[in-house]
Amino acid sequence: MPSVTMTVNGKQVSGDVEGRTLLSTFIRENLDLTGTHIGCDTSQCGACVVHVDGRSIKSCTLLAVQAEGADVVTIEGLADGEELHPMQEAFRDCHGLQCGFCTPGMVMSAVDLLNVNPDPSDHEIREWLEGNICRCTGYHNIVKAVKQAAQTMRGQAAAAE
Amino acid sequence: MHDFQYHKPSSVADAVAALGSGEDATLVAGGMTLIPTLKQRLAAPSDLVDLSGVADLVGVRDKGDHVEIGAMTTHAAVAASPDVPGCLAELAGNIGDAQVRNRGTIGGSVANNDPTACYPSACLALNATIVTNSREIAADDYFTGMFETALEEGEIITAIRFPKPEAGKYMKFENPASRYALVGVFVAKTGGQVRVAVTGAGQDGVFRATDIESALSSNFSPDAVDSSTIDVDGLNGDIHASAEYRQHLIGVMAKRAVAACA
Ligand SMILES: Cc1cc2nc3c(=O)[nH]c(=O)nc-3n(C[C@H](O)[C@H](O)[C@H](O)COP(=O)(O)OP(=O)(O)OC[C@H]3O[C@@H](n4cnc5c(N)ncnc54)[C@H](O)[C@@H]3O)c2cc1C
Numbered sequence: 001m002p003s004v005t006m007t008v009n010g011k012q013v014s015g016d017v018e019g020r021t022l023l024s025t026f027i028r029e030n031l032d033l034t035g036t037h038i039g040c041d042t043s044q045c046g047a048c049v050v051h052v053d054g055r056s057i058k059s060c061t062l063l064a065v066q067a068e069g070a071d072v073v074t075i076e077g078l079a080d081g082e083e084l085h086p087m088q089e090a091f092r093d094c095h096g097l098q099c100g101f102c103t104p105g106m107v108m109s110a111v112d113l114l115n116v117n118p119d120p121s122d123h124e125i126r127e128w129l130e131g132n133i134c135r136c137t138g139y140h141n142i143v144k145a146v147k148q149a150a151q152t153m154r155g156q157a158a159a160a161e
Numbered sequence: 162m163h164d165f166q167y168h169k170p171s172s173v174a175d176a177v178a179a180l181g182s183g184e185d186a187t188l189v190a191g192g193m194t195l196i197p198t199l200k201q202r203l204a205a206p207s208d209l210v211d212l213s214g215v216a217d218l219v220g221v222r223d224k225g226d227h228v229e230i231g232a233m234t235t236h237a238a239v240a241a242s243p244d245v246p247g248c249l250a251e252l253a254g255n256i257g258d259a260q261v262r263n264r265g266t267i268g269g270s271v272a273n274n275d276p277t278a279c280y281p282s283a284c285l286a287l288n289a290t291i292v293t294n295s296r297e298i299a300a301d302d303y304f305t306g307m308f309e310t311a312l313e314e315g316e317i318i319t320a321i322r323f324p325k326p327e328a329g330k331y332m333k334f335e336n337p338a339s340r341y342a343l344v345g346v347f348v349a350k351t352g353g354q355v356r357v358a359v360t361g362a363g364q365d366g367v368f369r370a371t372d373i374e375s376a377l378s379s380n381f382s383p384d385a386v387d388s389s390t391i392d393v394d395g396l397n398g399d400i401h402a403s404a405e406y407r408q409h410l411i412g413v414m415a416k417r418a419v420a421a422c423a
Pocket residue numbers: 042043044187188189190191192193194195196212232233255256257258261264265266267268269270272273275277278279280316317318319339340341342
């Protein structure tokens with residue numbers, strides 16, 4: 001059985017897996033980090049999005065062995081202790097979720113968007129979130145939340161300079 | 162998913178050797194097509210050979226009159242590259258969604274030759290060359306049918322070379338659920354020659370619309386598309402769109418592409 005070692009939310013973890021074990025399975029079942037959700041088996045819904053080496057990817061479409069040595073961040077790794085990440089805060093403020101199933105993937109995907117584009121337009125946000133399907137909100141408040149988080153984070157970046 | 166033996170070679174030569182060692186070994190690049198296929202048990206390889214450890218296969222190289230894109234270059238990297246012709250970067254930036262673009266590769270897309278994929282149309286319209294570990298294949302000889310290519314068993318795509326066009330544009334009418342092309346038309350003018358490739362519509366996969374090409378050669382304008390015929394025979398009809406609707410969309414997408422080139 002292959003063994004894998006990677007960094008998840010800043011901590012080094014390892015485990016024995018099968019070649020076929022998906023990263024999402026490893027995260028949920030070996031590490032008990034169940035914030036990463038599984039909403040489909042066709043790589044289309046985005047509920048499973050995590051960051052691997054700083055970029056958002058679908059953890060249901062990556063083998064755990066392919067993440068050997070990688071730096072992985074899941075939804076559990078976003079907050080700073082008790083303090084929510086600005087994206088999480090904005091989803092709460094703007095009512096960017098209802099049932100919450102899509103939310104971890106939405107948030108992780110949106111954080112990656114702001115890494116590549118700190119000031120996206122509504123249209124750019126909607127295009128970026130194409131791979132994240134939400135069956136509840138109708139997306140409007142999600143877009144609002146991402147805009148608010150972008151504004152907060154630009155403010156924080158400016159204050160840090 | 163059935164289990165398999167996983168290999169991660171660091172050179173093309175080692176990848177070729179690993180492919181030869183298993184009884185039914187398969188390459189994995191970005192995995193965006195292969196892993197869903199394995200999950201559905203539509204394939205059950207004995208061995209998986211991961212190309213992501215082969216550093217030589219990644220990157221865009223500007224070669225003057227053409228660009229060479231390494232097989233393992235992701236769609237996101239192609240979209241963001243200043244060295245890639247704009248029409249090709251834009252195509253890459255509209256494939257699937259952001260997460261698919263962060264993993265999916267040009268080599269995987271061209272190897273797979275999905276009849277609704279975007280890159281095959283760019284290869285045909287830009288008259289690209291598919292470079293493998295053993296030879297160079299002209300795009301015209303490479304795409305041989307739906308999910309079929311000229312690749313031999315165990316052959317690995319290492320790069321794709323695209324001549325730089327004077328003008329080019331890819332117009333995709335997306336399937337709103339899958340984001341693949343319901344119909345995609347790539348129009349390009351390179352060295353004075355016009356080539357038009359159609360994806361998403363053909364029963365045998367991507368093809369060149371030669372009648373539109375000759376009409377555009379004498380008059381490079383959207384009106385010229387109206388005077389050419391698009392044969393409905395050979396077009397695909399399914400739950401998403403009838404063959405007649407695809408025939409209509411080819412004309413519309415071709416006209417929009419030409420208009421955007423002008
Ligand atoms: C939700 C979703 C939406 C998508 N939308 C689009 C779209 O709009 N347009 C589009 O074009 N595509 C789309 N795709 C497909 C995507 O572009 C894939 O990334 C691509 O088709 C395959 O590339 P890959 O690197 O993931 O290859 P893999 O899945 O790893 O491999 C695909 C096949 O190619 C073979 N292969 C891989 N690399 C090589 C190589 N170097 N040499 C020889 N054989 C090789 C593998 O053995 C395998 O058989 C979508 C996919 C998903 C999941």
